[in-house]
Amino acid sequence: MKLKLKPAIARRPRAMMGKLASAVRSKIEMEKIRRRGGPARIRKGPPEALLGLRRFVANPRQFGGFVSGPALAATITREIDPAAGPVLELGPGTGVFTRALLARGVPEHNLILVEADPMLAARLRLAFPQALVLACKAGSATPEMLGGLRPAAVVSGLPLLNFPGREVERILAAAFSFCTADAAIYQFTYGPKCPVREEIMARMELSAQRTARVWRNVPPASVYRITRD
């Protein structure tokens, strides 16, 4: 007799295996870095831009683009109130925005970093040992994984323009569901408008406001504040 599973049920074990595989790969990467000299090695290099280039070559669609410069990092984090509570960072990559958040006064233990690339997640764990680092896709994170932390803001370095609409929707819905009611998502883009499509914004009852253009970034970028209506 053929066993017929509903598609959602059939997909779930695969998703769980994916999360597990990502966590295991991240642990293996951590061990490799430790053997090569530990966190000191991370501080020494390779230079961030080179590391970003390597990760881009390894997975162009996922890495998305360039490592952001300090001007963009300072701008995308400038509205974050360090006293408001934990901050969720999506796609921290090499940790450019993470360091800007720390410079703004957000305590390291109040950072939740969600990074899909297991190699980068391993580096983040070693570089920011007090932060909660989740080696998984932003849309598949669950409240349990956040261990009861309730972010007051989200900073995103995700290459949203590379993602299909339903994935963007999943990521936004998950991020807002973790956060306090008045939390905003700060997202940058190299494009001429908000990287979340208008129909998604309307369906999810969200608003976007451009807070800045950062000409001193390569390439120049815009920062958007996305909030619930």
Ligand SMILES: C[S@@+](CC[C@H](N)C(=O)[O-])C[C@H]1O[C@@H](n2cnc3c(N)ncnc32)[C@H](O)[C@@H]1O
């Ligand atoms: C363009 S890089 C930005 C890194 C850094 N925030 C910056 O601005 O330099 C995008 C990062 O998002 C990560 N990423 C891509 N898709 C993701 C997803 N679905 N969930 C979590 N991280 C993701 C990539 O691995 C990469 O580290």
